[in-house]
Amino acid sequence: MHAISKKASLKGEVLVPGSKSHTIRAVLLAAMSDGKSVIKNPLTSDDCLSALRAARSLGAEIAEAPGSWVVTGRGKDLHVPEDFIDTRNSGTTTMFVAAIASLLDGYTFITGDEQIRRRPIRPLLDALNQLGADAHTTRTGVEAPPVLVKGKMIGGKAYLSGFSSQYISSILLAAPLAGGDTEIFVDKPLEKPYLQMTLDWMRRYGVTPEEVSPDYKYFRIKGNQSYTATDSIIPSDWSGVAFPLIAAVTTPSSVVITGVDFNDCQGDKIVVDHLIAMGADIVKDEAHHRMTVVGGKALRGGTTIDLNDIPDSLPALSVAACFARGKTTFTNLAHVRVKETDRVAVMEEELKKLGADIEIGPDYMIVNGGSPLVGAEVDSHDDHRVAMAMVVAGLFASGTTRVGNVECASVSFPDFFEVMNAIGSNVVVGD
Known part of the structure; x- marks a missing residue:
């Protein structure tokens, strides 16, 4: 697909x-x-x-x-x-x-x-x-x-x-x-x-x-214990939030993202703060578990982001870095190379097909952003986060971006395409 x-x-x-x-x-x-x-x-x-x-x-x-x-x-x-x-x-x-x-x-x-x-x-x-x-x-x-x-x-x-x-x-x-x-x-x-x-x-x-x-x-940890049944409510997935969030930041958009808990322990919530530091127009409403994004404004590079605690955010953030003007450096990436794919190498390979200027090393990535991306044929490598990241990149690249093997998005975000199209992405999915 x-x-x-x-x-x-x-x-x-x-x-x-x-x-x-x-x-x-x-x-x-x-x-x-x-x-x-x-x-x-x-x-x-x-x-x-x-x-x-x-x-x-x-x-x-x-x-x-x-x-x-x-x-x-x-x-x-x-x-x-x-x-x-x-x-x-x-x-x-x-x-x-x-x-x-x-x-x-x-x-x-x-x-x-x-x-x-x-x-x-x-x-x-x-x-x-x-x-x-x-x-x-x-x-x-x-x-x-x-x-x-x-x-x-x-x-x-x-x-x-x-x-x-x-x-x-x-x-x-x-x-x-x-x-x-x-x-x-x-x-x-x-x-x-x-x-x-x-x-x-x-x-x-x-x-x-x-x-x-x-x-x-x-x-x-003491042994010979027992767990006791309890009821719970699962909070929203901050790793998944990153994709519609960065899509909104990098396109001429006005989007409200709801159901987010800014006090949750998920490390990926810091992606919001990284984007704000780069100049994104994001307003957090912690009391009502929502944020408002006005997109399409230029982002600033010149920042270093440590992914030690948030390795899953590299695919999404590397796309945002392509949109930013200047150099964005990602550090502590060794463990990012042993996820579903070597996400450091895969994101470099696929974003370069769109014209991105990227340099990588064993545990770092440098994105020299600001140059327009141009649509091309790319692939997910059967990695759900790569699939979603490349679809988002296509939303601000010129021309047409065709992302292969996107069915893997269902690994973590089953309704990704429906959610994105509901806010106007007009992504076409086919066999």
Whole structure:
């Protein structure tokens, strides 16, 4: 499936769907809890449905209704699935389920799509093995799924690189149900807002770690605990907000984005502040959970943006940097290279097809913006954030931009094209 985007002027109101990161944590914790939990406003994207299916495979009962999921958890009575678990394209689900599987008697086989089968998981498996599990990849010399995990995790000390917050969050979620206490030692933790999100969700379900260092380098979690079922409402997805937001900023537009919580722990909310610092006309109304964007005004470059805590924002922000006049530098990008794709290399490759002036290194990107982009044929590389970013770039490029393989947008933003067209993007989607 492809999308064709051309210059557009946007007008109207956007309500962004629930957060993928929040939804996955909520449904898996509900499965690990004793009792019935109601999750309102879950994101029904491909990744979140992968988490839902995994929870069912492990023994949870889930009733789906419009706008809510009712999850009857099994607590410590979760069991190994009757078949393998296919997480498809969900890296978060893959990591979290591997840790949950380490609590179970028997073997759990976990796999995913081609991108997941290239995604490093060895550091997590090593940590699970340090805590008493038996976890391995299935291909000799390959550090990525498929994986085979056998319990039981008994606790102890785990040493982890902070390269991916998913490794740490996985251990945090599973540790309270382990046979003994767990200590986690982290070297150079990245993506700290996601770690805080995990801790917040654990507390909602009744578990608080005994100790968390302010720098997120040390955690101590008591074992033999239980999660307690609870009801929750999923907030809007700040990672998804970035795309209609930057589309509005870079085109002659007047757009109101609603349903946003400026106090939420999602790190990507800082994208708004970065855009304001670059000169974007954005008015935040925190009391009413909305912001108003008047777009098409020139943005300023000359800024450096550290993506240590917000790696998912690179595709969207690199597009905004092309619109800005001057040099924008993005730093701390090493972990951005091991997402669904190497997003540093992929965004350089695809934006250069539109005429962008970009330089990259192992952990940085420099965008020399301000020169007009010219429409061309580009590709998503089956990466949902790349797909949406390139569609947005086409809205202020001259001519026609054809983005290939855009069906992957459903991984995190199932109604992306409908939402954008409702405010006048006029993006044409076809086979």
